[in-house]
Amino acid sequence: MALPIGEQSPELLKVQDLIWNHIYRFISSMSLRYATELGIPDIIHRHGKPMTLQQLVDALPINKAKAHGVYRLMWILIHSGFFIEEKISEDNAVMGCWLTPASRLLIKDESFSMFQIIQACYDPIALKPWDHVKEWFENDESSAFETTFGITYFDYASRDSKENESFNELMVKDTQILSNVLIGDCKKIFNRMKSLVDVGGGVGILAKAIADAFPDLQCTVLDLPHVVAGLQGTKNLTYVRGNMFESIPKADAVMLKWILHDSSDEDCVTVLKKCKEAIPSKDNGGKVIIIDMIIGNKKDGHRGIETQLFYDISMMVFVNGKERTQKEWEKLFFDAGYTSYKIVYELGLRSLIDVYP
Ligand SMILES: C[S@@+](CC[C@H](N)C(=O)[O-])C[C@H]1O[C@@H](n2cnc3c(N)ncnc32)[C@H](O)[C@@H]1O
Structure with a gap:
């Protein structure tokens, strides 16, 4: 049937x-990048x-004949909310560019900076798979990343120390803000717990923050050998090399x-079953703590949902993973033999879900 729009x-x-807006959306990304x-x-x-824009141009190490490019870059970034214009002179005749909360996260050396995340997202390794998505739709490979490089992302990271480092750094940056909120606002989650395993915990930034905040809690980080090799634990933090599909150290709770x-439904059920073997019964405090997105949470609004959908496609392209709706999560939990779950906390686009055996 033809569309109900006359010519x-x-x-x-x-x-x-x-359509033009979508064709050119990459310009938002590129403006942020540059x-x-x-x-x-x-x-x-x-x-x-x-x-002032002139002061900014003077301070930038660029060919000054390109000043018009800076004006235009700032124009779109002000429009997108990364900078604001503020008056510099009393009569409002001179305006200057100032930072917004979003651009504060772009300052290179700030502890919560997302600068490294932006850099990593525009690395050729991160961009190339996008050229192979159509090919991936037609072949049997698990992700466009695999179509591009011939191996899965985590295998690639295990063989390329630069990529391994860059990915781990990206995860650290992502986790820093979240771990502060988690430890500040959600203390009760860890209060009576005696042991916790952070499965796929990377270089342990979250586990370390939890271990420091709860000195009586024994924390373990389980991750692939190339990620945790050489990392030193503390009195209540231990690193374990392993594979979550094979075995998970025993603890009161497992965090994911x-x-x-990052995984297909089948692989998630396998991991969740392994987690269930590692924890005690619900009555004895056993639980799995999941921090991940729930697509379509009402609070997220249009932009939030769109970002979650961007992530969903991104997981498809890089790792054969997906973002999930509440219904999809629920199915995974019950398929893996859990009896109930509770959405405990909203952490920006992600949620904290307690899942009980
Ligand atoms: C998206 S990162 C999340 C890291 C960390 N949880 C965080 O949020 O900062 C996924 C992590 O899972 C780890 N991983 C992937 N496959 C794994 C496996 N089979 N066993 C254990 N860890 C694995 C990766 O090395 C990586 O550190």
Whole structure:
């Protein structure tokens, strides 16, 4: 059936706008990329107050004939909420660019900086698989990453120490903000627990923060050998090399932060069953703590859901994983033999879910 829009309808112009908007969405990403690569947030931050565009151009190590490019870059980034214009002179005649909460996260050396995440996302290793998605749809491989490089992402990271380091750093940066919120606001989650295993815990940034905040809690990080090799534990933090599909150390609780979205439903059920073997019964305090997205949480709003859907496609392209709706999560839990679950906390786009054996 033909679409109910006549050829002379103004609706046609609207949908044309929508298509142009999508064609050019990568320009939002690229503007963010180049503003951070040029160090614009750092320069404004160092200046300590709103900067005129001329001052910004003067401070940038660029060919000054390209000043118009800086104006235009700032224009789109102000429009997107990364910078704001503030008056510099009393009569409002001179305006300067200033940081917003979002651009504060782009300052290179700030502890919560997302600078390294942005860098990693535009690395050729992260960009190349996007050119192979159509091919992946037609072949038998598990992800477009595998179609591009011939091996899965985590195998690639185990063979390329630079990629391993960059990915682990990206995870550390992602986890820093979340771990502060988790430990500040959700203390009761860990209160009466005696032992915890962070499965796929990376270099242990979250487990270390929990171990420091709860000195009587014995924490273990389980991850692949190339990730935890050489890492030193503490009095109440131990690193274990292993494979979550094979075995998980015993503990009161198992935590899976950003693990299950890397895997297919079948693999998730396998891991969840392994987790169940590692923990005591619900009555004895056993639980699995999952930190992952639940697509379509009402609070997330249009942009939040869109970001979750971006992640979903990204998981498909890189690792044969997916983001899940509450219904899909529920099915995984019950298929793996768990009896109940509770969504305990919203952590931005992600949720903390307790799952009980
Ligand atoms: C998306 S990262 C999450 C890291 C960490 N939980 C965080 O959120 O910062 C996935 C982690 O799972 C680990 N991983 C992948 N396959 C694994 C396996 N079979 N056994 C144990 N860990 C695995 C990876 O090495 C990586 O550290």
